[in-house]
Amino acid sequence: MRSASTMASETASGHLAIGTPFTLPNGVTVKNRLVKAAMAEPYFTKDSLPHDQYNTNYATWAHGGWGMVITGNWYVDSKGCGGxxxxxxxxxxxxxxVQVAKIAAFARAAAGVDGQTKVLVQLCHAGRQGIVGSGTRGLCEPGMAPSAVPQSVGSDIISxxxxxxxxxxxxxxxxxxDIDAVVDKFASAAKLVADAGCHGVELHGAHGYLISQFLSAEANRxxxxxxxxxLARARFAVRVVQAVRxxxxxxxxxxxKLNSVDYQTDIIRKGGDGAEDEVEDAAKVDRERQLQGCIEQFAAIAAAGVDFVEVSGGSMADPQMSVGPPKSERTKAREAFFLSFAxxxxxxxxxxxxxxxxGFRSRSGMEEAVAGGGTDLVGIGRAAVVSPALPRDVVLNPDVxxxxxxxxxxxxxxxxxxNWGPRLVGLGYENVIYGSMITKLGVESGGK
Incomplete structure (x- = not known):
């Protein structure tokens, strides 16, 4: 591993690994390793398409030097919206x-003036995690999912x-x-954004959404x-990748995008306070089996033709990526599993x-992850909201x-x-704060 002094000298000479281009399997080259990751991005328009403010926000990120930007959820089914x-x-x-024209305007803005930032759209179907009344789903209309297992946000009566x-x-x-129809909707959505000039899509197979539900033994019965x-639970994801391709x-x-939490035992995800010993035993016994299931599933997904996989964690029932609770033993077990997963x-x-x-906050941490072979691309979420020009002004700036x-x-x-309510409330609170910050990016400066 390189020393801090070595890294500093490389920063000055512009030879950081995170600043080097990276070529994906299909031949597309990303100009650096820093990716503005997908987040909860609240935008409201009558036609549910990108608008001027949305485009200005993404132009701001492009001007900030990101190698690639990935949007928040773009829904493929009017009855499968998350909210x-x-x-x-x-x-x-x-x-x-009209859809092509508006998405094309977004793609041009998000690629930047020089057109060098790669623009990916995150395609999503909420499944059982969709909010009633969203999109064209009726207030009394049930959502759809692999199995008739209700969405959970906690075991207490309020939750x-x-x-x-x-x-x-x-x-x-x-x-x-239903499955055939949704697979076709993913393909149609990908074709639409491709025709509009976007560079790619990321299929949302994490955080409790539909693809994740099919992969999960808890949701898929x-x-x-x-x-x-x-392997059978991966069939839906494989079909979606093949249909898009x-x-x-x-x-x-x-x-x-895949989710480490879906490969953990229920006790690791849901064990309560005072269950530390039980959690630790479960983690030791089941980690190898859970990781083996992960390998089997992704082997099939990779064979279908993906250009990259994003490893993430958290879900509506366990939102540790957004609202980090105090680090109990079960939380530490989750974090250890996430590292093992990657x-x-x-x-x-x-x-x-x-x-x-x-969790990436520093140049040294990002550089160590890439130069050490731990990852090829560094996904950055809320830090990209706090510092939209993080690559240009800080991480890849030799003067810093x-x-x-x-x-x-x-x-x-x-x-x-x-705090007396479910953790879902806390998740929503912080999402609202950051969502408000996102919608204001670049507004005063015109995206500069």
């Missing part, structure tokens, strides 16, 4: 030529009540016709070809580009010494009275 607002690609009330209120109770188990074994150009990037990917699939997201090449990301804790 109000956001971009909806399944909107028959808007002519396709159960909120889950029923927001998500509508038990979802409807998807039929084969099916006994047909889409459930049962870990079939309709986009060869130089169109197809990535996927390391297992790297060791098992050395030829598949890896993007790790979460290593000790100063970092960004502090404030935690916005909910008021004390909200």
């Amino acid at each position: 109000p607002g956001g971009v909806l690609l399944d909107n028959p009330s808007v002519p396709r030529e 159960r009540g909120l889950a029923r209120l927001f998500f509508g109770g038990a979802p409807r188990e998807m039929t084969h016709a 099916r006994t047909d070809e889409y459930g049962g074994s870990a 079939a309709v986009v150009p060869a130089d169109f990037v197809v990535g996927i 390391e297992t990917f790297r060791a098992s699939f050395p030829d598949v580009p890896l993007m790790v997201t979460g 010494p290593d000790p100063e090449a970092r960004v502090d990301v404030p935690k916005y804790l909910p008021p004390w009275y909200l």
Whole structure:
């Protein structure tokens, strides 16, 4: 491992690994290793398409020197939206030529004046995690999911009540016709953004959304070809990747985001206070089995043709990526599993580009991760909101010494009275704060 003094001299000479280009398997080259990752990005428009403010926000990131930017959720199904607002690609009330034109304007802005920032759209279907009344889903209409297993945000009575209120109770188990239709919607959405000039898509297979639900043994109780074994649970994700690949150009990037939490035992995810010994035992006994299931699933997904995988963590039921609780033993077990998850990917699939997201705050940490072979791309979320020009002005700026090449990301804790409620409330509180900050990026400076 290189010393800090070596890293400092390399910074001055411009030879940082994080500043070097990276070529994906399909031949697309990203100008550096720093990626503005997808976040909860609240935008409200009548036609559910990118608008001037949205484009200005992304132009700000492009001007900040990011090698690649990935949008927040763009929904592929009007009945599979995660909540109000956001971009909806399944909107028959808007002519396709209008959709292409508006997305093309976004793509040009997000690529920057020089056109060198790669622009990826995160495609998502919320499944059982969709909020009732979102998109074209009725207030009394159940969501759809692999199995009729309700979304959970906690086991106490308040959490159960909120889950029923927001998500509508038990979802409807998807039929084969439903599965075929949703696969087609992912493909249609990818074709739309490709025709509009975006460089690629990231399929959201994490954080409790539909692809993640199919991968998860907790959410997927099916006994047909889409459930049962870990490999069978990956069939839906494989079909989505294949369907997207079939309709986009060869130089169109197809990535996927996966979630370490879905490969952990229920006791690691949900164990309560005082269960530390039990959690530790469960982690030791089950980690190898869970990681093996992960390997089997991703082997199939990789074979379908992905250009990179983003390793993430957290879900609506366990949002540690957003609202970090005090580090109990079970929290430490989760974090250890997350590290094992990323390391297992790297060791098992050395030829598949890896993007790790979460916790990067300093040049030295980012450089160590890339130069040490731990990851190929560094995903940065809220730090990109606090410092939109982080690559240009700080991390890749040779005039900034290593000790100063970092960004502090404030935690916005909910008021004390909200701490008595489910953690979902805390997650929503901080998302609202950062969402408000996102919508103001570049507004005063015109994206400069």
